[in-house]
Amino acid sequence: MTLTADPTPSAPAAGAPAQERRLVTELPGPRSRALMERKSAAVAAGVGTTMPVFAERAGGGIVVDVDGNHLIDLGSGIAVTTVGNAAPRVVEAVQAQVAAFTHTCFMVTPYAGYVEVAEALNRLTPGGHEKRTALFNSGAEAVENAVKIARAHTGRQGVVVFDHAYHGRTNLTMAMTAKSMPYKHGFGPFASEVYRAPLSYPFRDGGLDGAEAARRAITQIEAQVGAANLACVVIEPIQGEGGFIVPAEGFLPTLLAWCRANDVVFVADEVQTGFARTGAMFACEHEDVVPDLIVTAKGIAGGLPLSAVTGRAEIMDAAHVGGLGGTYGGNPLACAAALAAIETIEADGLVARAREVHALVTARLGELRQRDARIGEVRGRGAMLAVELVDPASGEPDAALAKAVAGAAHRQGVVVLTCGTFGNVLRLLPPLSISDALLHDALDVLEAAFAAS
Known part of the structure; x- marks a missing residue:
């Protein structure tokens, strides 16, 4: 699937990757698999990775892996690339x-x-x-x-x-x-x-x-x-x-x-x-x-x-x-x-952009919560947002569901992280350079992941 990104107050600079989710191989692709074998042989086993894909370049709201797959970035390297990856300034x-x-x-x-x-x-x-x-x-x-x-x-x-x-x-x-x-x-x-x-x-x-x-x-x-x-x-x-x-x-x-x-x-x-x-x-x-x-x-x-x-x-x-x-x-x-x-x-007015991201994402996730009782709470501020997943009957944390939803999103090219003491929270940390179109596409993927999990 491809989407053309709409302009935003913090649109990516010329030369950034195409602002669309695009899968040209299964994930991980062959080059990432080869690099993961090298990692296993060279890097200490205690250093894990969320996804088994290797980045080649990034910008706006997209990370491009070594196989040419364009992934939507809802992690920002754990809240680091807030201004976008390779921001021009x-x-x-x-x-x-x-x-x-x-x-x-x-x-x-x-x-x-x-x-x-x-x-x-x-x-x-x-x-x-x-x-x-x-x-x-x-x-x-x-x-x-x-x-x-x-x-x-x-x-x-x-x-x-x-x-x-x-x-x-x-x-x-x-x-x-x-x-x-x-x-x-x-x-x-x-x-x-x-x-x-x-x-x-x-x-x-x-x-x-x-x-x-x-x-x-x-x-x-x-x-x-x-x-x-x-x-x-x-x-x-x-x-x-x-x-x-x-x-x-x-x-x-x-x-x-x-x-x-x-x-x-x-x-x-x-x-x-x-x-x-x-x-x-x-x-x-x-x-x-x-x-x-x-x-x-x-x-x-x-x-x-x-x-x-x-x-x-x-x-x-x-x-x-x-x-x-x-x-x-x-x-x-x-x-x-x-x-x-x-x-x-x-x-670039990124404080205001974080509020815009909040409004868009919480509206979509709020609608999803109305349909899915496994979503116990949608919370956060700005572009620091989370979904706590629970057993709807008991309210107990559901870490298995969080892992399943995140895994399904990963396979469709959306970088999403989990967190929480009980491992039952999905967290969304998009760069503030991301477009509304990419956010909607990522949320479509998450909705499908919930439906399939």
């Missing part, structure tokens, strides 16, 4: 930087790009207070540094995280992550002084409102940890791997107010939610939450590895000179890409 900026220099290490001979990214993040992140930023390589690395900074500022050690949380794959962030398999199983022991509290999960909370859910969490924190022992509370404003759970209104503000009253650093992990993904530049903004520290990565640099911690100057400056940094943190190529990605978000 990003490509131009990186090409210019790579011709100038690729690395000096900011801690040895610094360069303007790092400072410019820090200035941009200080401007863009919530709150008008004085801020500072430090740059790193990955989301997990930035989360670890946020904890370091909070501990240096408070002189305390305790860290509170939440049910269903995902914060990374390093030792400390594995301790902070809730789900055992595949993230933690067999990899312990983990870092100490990490405590877990209950999250607001409206679909499964039995009508508990946000403020009540926050008070439930606070009661447990006070009883089991104690505010006097707590350096920080770390929370995803919308949970990612845990199932795209949007806390009930009032949960985040109530938790923040308690942190303020007890001199506990409130850390927003916006690795997956940041940079226009949710229909706001940052998900905290939906409830006017101003975190003390905000952690960003993924969509920050159009596909290049970069992350950051941004926050109140007095907290960020608590670490001693030399206490923060890393050889590659704030690499000049990634900094150039980040500045271009931010320019693209602002110039």
Whole structure:
């Protein structure tokens, strides 16, 4: 099947792949199968893949594999290519930087790009207070540094995280992550002084409102940890791997107010939610939450590895000179890409585009939910959307159905991901450069996948 893409406010640049779903072989095709054999022989078995196809190029809302198949991208490399793959401004900026220099290490001979990214993040992140930023390589690395900074500022050690949380794959962030398999199983022991509290999960909370859910969490924190022992509370404003759970209104503000009253650093992990993904530049903004520290990565640099911690100057400056940094943190190529990605978000109106994606997708999925009782809930904000699948009789999670629907979509050339503590959630993370026509085609494929599963 082919569809011609309609123009959108963020239409792909000339030279991007044809904006249509097109299957010229079965999936995987012969070249992908050959590469998968090579992967099995060369790459550690612990590195898995969602689909057994190998990308050759991408742009707009399409990924082209090595066999020439055009796949609709509803994953964005796990919320990374928000501005689109090979976005023109990003490509131009990186090409210019790579011709100038690729690395000096900011801690040895610094360069303007790092400072410019820090200035941009200080401007863009919530709150008008004085801020500072430090740059790193990955989301997990930035989360670890946020904890370091909070501990240096408070002189305390305790860290509170939440049910269903995902914060990374390093030792400390594995301790902070809730789900055992595949993230933690067999990899312990983990870092100490990490405590877990209950999250607001409206679909499964039995009508508990946000403020009540926050008070439930606070009661447990006070009883089991104690505010006097707590350096920080770390929370995803919308949970990612845990199932795209949007806390009930009032949960985040109530938790923040308690942190303020007890001199506990409130850390927003916006690795997956940041940079226009949710229909706001940052998900905290939906409830006017101003975190003390905000952690960003993924969509920050159009596909290049970069992350950051941004926050109140007095907290960020608590670490001693030399206490923060890393050889590659704030690499000049990634900094150039980040500045271009931010320019693209602002110039192309991608915050508004995320809201348009939300309206289109939720309308279609809402109609499907009316016809299919296995869809327990459609949720999310902006272009960060999820479908929770359940047994209609019991309401229990149905991971097998999620796997079957995703697999059927994959075979028809639609990249869709699953997530959730129970593995029963389909998640949709299209690039904001995708067209309405491609979204409708992908949703047609999903509807057919539900019908066949």
